[in-house]
Amino acid sequence: MTTDQPHxxxxxxxxxxxxxxxxxxxxxxxxxxxxxxxxxxxxxxxxRLVDVVRGLSGHPDVRGALEAAGIRELTGPATSPPCRGLPPPT
Structure with a gap:
């Protein structure tokens, strides 16, 4: 899984x-x-976004939830419309 964004x-x-x-x-x-x-x-x-959200609690990190939903390549989740403006978890 790759991305250009440090965050x-x-x-x-x-x-x-x-x-x-x-x-x-x-x-x-x-x-x-x-x-x-x-x-x-x-x-x-x-x-697939719905699958990731539903799977978050069953994985130790976001990467695991993404991979379980079949997402292997990541091309900018922090700027995609569904994720734009989401704060980091507290």
Whole structure:
């Protein structure tokens, strides 16, 4: 898995999980993610992104969740529309 972005490289080795404040509901186009705190729905339309998010808790790092979802090459996750603006986990 490769990327040109230092922050993205660091993210790959971090353990992430879906926030308890977020529900992920299956939809024909992928899923609907709903944040109960700010009441904002998000519609990730790439099934592989949904698979990665669902798999985060089952892997020691983001890299493992990506690989389990069949993503071997990474070409800029920190700048892709679904990931833009996501803060690093706390």
């Amino acid at each position: 993205a490289n660091a993210m790959l080795d971090e353990a992430w999980d879906l926030s308890p404040a977020v529900a992920l509901r299956p939809e024909p186009f992928g899923a609907m993610a709903y944040h109960f705190g700010n009441r904002e729905p998000h519609l990730p339309q790439a099934q």
